[in-house]
Amino acid sequence: MLKPQDVLLLLKIVARGPEPWSYSQLAWELGMSASEVHAGVRRTAESGLLHVDQGWGVPDARGLDEFLVHGVRYVWAARPGGLVMGIPTGAAAEPLASALPSTGDPPTVWPDPDGGLRGLSLEPLYKSVPVAARRDPVLHELLALVDGIRSGPDRVRDLAVRQLRKRLGTSGAGVLSQVRTLRGGGAASTSNTYQNGKEKRRLHR
Structure with a gap:
């Protein structure tokens, strides 16, 4: 069963864009323990909101869209x-x-x-x-x-x-261009990263 901190975790992965991350680094940035991050990755993967394959993980943009838009306000x-x-x-x-x-x-x-x-x-x-x-x-x-x-x-x-x-890339605007523009890094050349899964980030252990 998902927990509210799992939403925080998924949004953090979206916010980071294509940058690789370690569990310890992500834990510090989120103010959580590394074990909490591990548990969150497991729960979100089991729910289908995070695709993990051989150490790589990609948020399911459409699933996350559906959950955030239609579910979160009723659950939390x-x-x-x-x-x-x-x-x-x-x-x-x-x-x-x-x-x-x-x-x-x-x-x-x-x-x-x-x-x-x-x-x-x-x-x-x-x-x-x-x-x-x-x-x-x-x-x-x-x-x-x-x-x-x-x-x-x-x-x-x-x-x-x-x-x-x-920002999720589910309305025709790719998450990478949104994130990089917000961070002042310019527009990205690849859009809909989380939606089409062509770019993945490694989940370092």
Whole structure:
């Protein structure tokens, strides 16, 4: 059975693009233990969301799309709570923040004493999400989009779905070009990497 940290793991692999990674490196970047990463890889592979073959692993873009768009908000629903200091997420974070008109409502944030924004508390998918998001702005955007889907009103959810699909390569835009553009590395020459599985990254043990 999938756990919420497995979504964090899959989104991290998407955010990294074609870069190889070790379990220990991924564990540090996610604020998790190496054993948690191993367990997450096993669960996501068993669920069909991660294809692993002879040490290579590729997220199933369409399966991940279906799960994030139609499943996460029911399995791990989130509702804003009280006012706290934290890190912006959902409609308060990019790429949604600049695409939506201001409503005057308090922003949604992951509770974090070191966060720089006061807003309505939104429980993250996993306890280490704030740490992982600080270490990777691309991952932060992916997590914020998922929060927009699982907690936002229809207008926010619809935009979050469109933006997420661009990044997963399930709406005609390849994940590599999205990730490299976000990281300032320019456009990629290969699109739909996770969808067609032509490029794979090694899962170093």
